[in-house]
Amino acid sequence: MKMNHIRVGILIALCLFLFPGFCFGNDWSNIKTPAPGPAFAIGSVSSGCIAGAVSLPSDGPGYKIMHLERRRFFGHPKLLKTIEAIGFAVERESLGTLHVGDLAQPCGGPTPSNHLSHQNGLDVDIWFALDPDLTAKADADRSDIPAPSFTNGTGTVLNHSLWKSGNTRVLELAARLPEVERIFVNPHIKKELCQFVPKNERNWLRKIRPWWGHNDHFHMRLACPPGSSECRPQNPLPPGDGCGAPLDWWLHIPNLLPKPNIGSPRDIPIARMPESCKKLLAGKQAR
Numbered sequence: 494m495k496m497n498h499i500r501v502g503i504l505i506a507l508c509l510f511l512f513p514g515f516c517f518g519n520d521w522s523n524i525k526t527p528a529p530g531p532a533f534a535i536g537s538v539s540s541g542c543i544a545g546a547v548s549l550p551s552d553g554p555g556y557k558i559m560h561l562e563r564r565r566f567f568g569h570p571k572l573l574k575t576i577e578a579i580g581f582a583v584e585r586e587s588l589g590t591l592h593v594g595d596l597a598q599p600c601g602g603p604t605p606s607n608h609l610s611h612q613n614g615l616d617v618d619i620w621f622a623l624d625p626d627l628t629a630k631a632d633a634d635r636s637d638i639p640a641p642s643f644t645n646g647t648g649t650v651l652n653h654s655l656w657k658s659g660n661t662r663v664l665e666l667a668a669r670l671p672e673v674e675r676i677f678v679n680p681h682i683k684k685e686l687c688q689f690v691p692k693n694e695r696n697w698l699r700k701i702r703p704w705w706g707h708n709d710h711f712h713m714r715l716a717c718p719p720g721s722s723e724c725r726p727q728n729p730l731p732p733g734d735g736c737g738a739p740l741d742w743w744l745h746i747p748n749l750l751p752k753p754n755i756g757s758p759r760d761i762p763i764a765r766m767p768e769s770c771k772k773l774l775a776g777k778q779a780r
């Protein structure tokens with residue numbers, strides 16, 4: 494019995510040391526409701542927050558939200574409209590069902606898991622899996638269904654038995670929306686697009702960016718919306734479709750999963766966040 498207590502104590506200490514946000518949540522993940530008022534995306538995707546966020550309904554035409562227990566289905570109204578527009582198109586074209594992963598927390602901010610971005614209500618993860626029966630046996634929160642990987646275990650070979658023309662079409666539908674600024678996918682998925690999308694139809698490939706991970710979902714990011722004067726824009730995309738030399742560098746990396754340690758939300762002290770986010774958090778904590 495005593496040994497068990499010691500083991501539990503060691504585990505808690507380890508968890509606190511390695512993943513403090515994950516063990517006990519953080520200030521931002523403890524906020525249960527959005528800040529009222531008009532929508533403002535504040536700061537950057539990796540050090541920011543959102544006021545006036547709205548929540549995406551758990552089900553809509555052509556889409557379902559996964560992992561409802563995380564309550565990361567909040568975002569800027571423009572993000573919600575964009576997801577709904579893609580859902581409509583997916584339904585109209587009988588492509589299957591979009592499985593929507595994380596958006597942001599009610600007021601954004603860092604999450605107690607491995608997201609560095611998703612902080613100012615402009616990011617969403619959408620699974621590649623389009624199978625409408627995927628959630629047939631899921632629990633009520635859809636928390637017990639893992640996102641199926643579309644690559645081998647190192648993220649270096651695309652599984653062609655899973656990747657279908659519908660997956661390419663969903664990326665095209667998203668990338669052609671003007672409010673979508675960039676979309677992150679596994680580099681070998683970008684390679685597939687570069688190989689098979691006809692040369693005269695691939696202007697949308699510029700927005701498809703290779704990145705670590707992203708073998709089971711793509712990450713879609715909106716540009717700073719008009720009116721969000723404190724939203725910090727990302728660097729503009731480089732010119733061109735991103736095929737060829739810029740992609741080759743990625744294709745030589747022997748293991749694209751997991752992504753290297755590029756920081757984690759617990760590394761962002763509140764002191765470094767935008768002043769408006771500090772005020773928003775203080776206001777929420779004062780209630």
Ligand SMILES: [Zn+2]
Pocket residue numbers: 611616617618711712
């Ligand atoms: Zn993401």
